[in-house]
Amino acid sequence: xxxxxxxxxxxxxxxxxxxxxxxxxxxxxxxxxxxxxxxxxxxxxxxxxxxxxxxxxxxxxxxxxxxxxxxxxxxxxxxxxxxxxxxxxxxxxxxxxxxxxxxxxxxxxxxxxxxxxxxxxxxxxxxxxxxxxxxxxxxxxxxxxxxxxxxxxxxxxxxxxxxxxxxxxxxxxxxxxxxxxxxxxxxxxxxxxxxxxxxxxxxxxxxxxxxxxxxxxxxxxxxxxxxxxxxxxxxxxxxxxxxxxxxxxxxxxxxxxxxxxxxxxxxxxxxxxx
Amino acid sequence: xxxxxxxxxxxxxxxxxxxxxxxxxxxxxxxxxxxxxxxxxxxxxxxxxxxxxxxxxxxxxxxxxxxxxxxxxxxxxxxxxxxxxxxxxxxxxxxxxxxxxxxxxxxxxxxxxxxxxxxxxxxxxxxxx
Numbered sequence: 001x002x003x004x005x006x007x008x009x010x011x012x013x014x015x016x017x018x019x020x021x022x023x024x025x026x027x028x029x030x031x032x033x034x035x036x037x038x039x040x041x042x043x044x045x046x047x048x049x050x051x052x053x054x055x056x057x058x059x060x061x062x063x064x065x066x067x068x069x070x071x072x073x074x075x076x077x078x079x080x081x082x083x084x085x086x087x088x089x090x091x092x093x094x095x096x097x098x099x100x101x102x103x104x105x106x107x108x109x110x111x112x113x114x115x116x117x118x119x120x121x122x123x124x125x126x127x128x129x130x131x132x133x134x135x136x137x138x139x140x141x142x143x144x145x146x147x148x149x150x151x152x153x154x155x156x157x158x159x160x161x162x163x164x165x166x167x168x169x170x171x172x173x174x175x176x177x178x179x180x181x182x183x184x185x186x187x188x189x190x191x192x193x194x195x196x197x198x199x200x201x202x203x204x205x206x207x208x209x210x211x212x213x214x215x216x217x218x219x220x221x222x223x224x225x226x227x228x229x230x231x232x233x234x235x236x237x238x239x240x241x242x243x244x245x246x247x248x249x250x251x252x253x254x255x256x257x258x259x260x261x262x263x264x265x266x267x268x269x270x271x272x273x274x
Numbered sequence: 275x276x277x278x279x280x281x282x283x284x285x286x287x288x289x290x291x292x293x294x295x296x297x298x299x300x301x302x303x304x305x306x307x308x309x310x311x312x313x314x315x316x317x318x319x320x321x322x323x324x325x326x327x328x329x330x331x332x333x334x335x336x337x338x339x340x341x342x343x344x345x346x347x348x349x350x351x352x353x354x355x356x357x358x359x360x361x362x363x364x365x366x367x368x369x370x371x372x373x374x375x376x377x378x379x380x381x382x383x384x385x386x387x388x389x390x391x392x393x394x395x396x397x398x399x400x401x402x403x
Contacts, residue, residue: 158372193378200369
């Protein structure tokens with residue numbers, strides 16, 4: 001089984017608060033978290049794309065994940081709020097320093113291009129407003145085929161009851177078109193008390209129209225495929241993972257290493273039984 | 275069951291259905307508050323949980339039967355019993371509770387089991403030496 005991940009922790013300049021959020025995430029059992037840097041370009045003036053802070057500057061000692069005796073993995077992620085197609089600059093050098101790339105489209109047209117064209121990993125679904133457009137089946141299916149995932153954040157639902165309504169409504173309308181595939185649930189937490197445990201989120205996924213298995217995938221294996229998708233984005237064609245399997249007594253040197261090939265989009269990768 | 279018919283065909287099938295119909299589920303939850311010094315009695319805790327149920331599911335949700343079996347005021351840890359059909363409702367309303375009297379709070383669900391005995395120990399906190 002895949003480990004639990006939370007691919008959205010809001011970045012704050014308050015170092016202590018960020019540390020306590022990461023520590024809480026490790027304590028709750030998340031093995032991987034991503035610190036999210038928001039970027040909202042406006043038409044008037046040119047803004048700088050934020051640069052990620054190195055992890056060792058943010059936190060001195062990575063906390064141990066509960067139950068796994070292994071330190072937590074912390075990644076960086078950029079979310080671009082798009083209100084115009086020029087806001088996302090493909091091949092921008094600034095994007096390369098981030099492990100994950102996400103966009104939040106605000107119009108139907110941009111949603112379509114984000115699903116079908118843009119070289120990204122995650123499409124954020126807005127949960128703080130009534131959905132400005134309808135999720136059409138064609139772009140959603142296109143995104144599923146390409147291995148791009150949709151992200152729903154739940155911490156807004158904890159903060160405010162109006163946001164909770166929007167979160168559930170938007171989630172349900174997303175599930176109508178994507179049928180629970182390629183969805184990740186993440187927190188977008190700013191404070192440690194806005195984080196919830198992985199099994200709590202699985203249960204919450206039932207409210208969002210996911211089935212038991214889909215909800216669990218949404219915080220574990222789908223997140224893993226996002227990370228692999230992000231790695232393929234950085235390279236020319238794909239990535240190969242090999243693990244040496246020590247077979248019985250005769251540890252063959254040239255045993256065919258199990259490899260996981262992903263030239264195809266993450267969703268279409270052949271899954272090898274481990 | 276599947277192995278039986280290979281050995282002895284004359285025995286025929288015996289169908290055993292385990293319905294797993296445990297009537298209740300038990301939860302061990304811990305309330306984490308921003309201000310650690312806040313005192314909370316058992317009655318207040320139950321009232322707080324009912325408020326959470328009511329905001330998420332309305333009056334019908336607030337009518338859900340659940341019991342506070344045991345509560346430790348110092349650690350704010352409680353054992354809840356809820357009928358199995360209401361587990362998802364109760365759990366999700368606990369998850370979405372974020373504020374207690376205008377201070378941030380969070381319910382940490384420590385253990386969930388259909389058997390009360392299972393809550394006596396936690397396998398994740400075992401120290402294997």
